[in-house]
Amino acid sequence: MSEIMLEIDDVSKIYAGKRGMFGRSHEVRALKHVSLSVRRGESFGLVGESGSGKTTLTRSILQLERPTSGRILFEGRDLGQLSTAEMRRLRARIQIVFQDPYASLNPRMSVHDIVTEPMLIHRETLGLDRRQRTERAVELLSLVGLGPQHLYRHPHEFSGGQRQRICIARALASGPDLLVLDEPTSALDVSVQAQVLNLLCELQERLGLTYFFISHDLGVVRYLCDRLALIYRGELVEQGDCAAIFDAPETEYARALIGAMPEVKVPPAA
């Protein structure tokens, strides 16, 4: 379990400044020398408040953003050095689930088309024909707790929790090893959050997935993650085993965050 899957190596990101008052421009240092590594098969949590740089780091991992300096390595390969074709192949192995299942599903597409779309995008890697793609979509729906009767329905016919299940099925469609989970439960009701978290735990065990879990909610991270890093204003202030940080936080920031945590509601077993 110690093999490193994803490594963030001294990554900084500076956004060119906007012109503020008096016509002065200022740059935003969104990430400052961030280093962390995610091991194969683990859940790694990244926790920080709004504006701390979580989205910038996520976008950098997905290569939607180029770091100003530093490297991001997947299985030892520097993502910044890959050709477009290599990156396309690798993208099948790194998938993301977004925060808002309402905004991230195209209302005009059926569940079938939503879930098979990544199989089409990555058809050179996956090699599935039309019938196989449909069969795989049914399997994926079953994995996330939906039935074949849902296949030709549209997003508006589903609840928030069901929509997030569809998003998870879509993320699994290209057969990824690493799922980036960007606050996947924060737009859901508390009872539904618990169900989706339990589903994520089950899927990780069944499929041997690695999770990079972004959140501002320490309670959720404590439930799901093996290790965690705390980010504050673009800087990692503490990282390590979840249990150790919760038992004996080393920094003032970690102590304050843990102290401010509402009582953790542990979701019931599925």
Ligand SMILES: Nc1ncnc2c1ncn2[C@@H]1O[C@H](COP(=O)(O)OP(=O)(O)OP(=O)(O)O)[C@@H](O)[C@H]1O
């Ligand atoms: N495209 C951009 N141009 C300029 N500044 C940006 C840009 N994107 C983000 N920032 C700034 O970078 C900093 C980090 O933002 P980021 O969105 O990464 O934080 P976050 O932790 O994801 O916040 P949230 O939880 O609210 O999404 C903030 O100060 C933000 O205003």
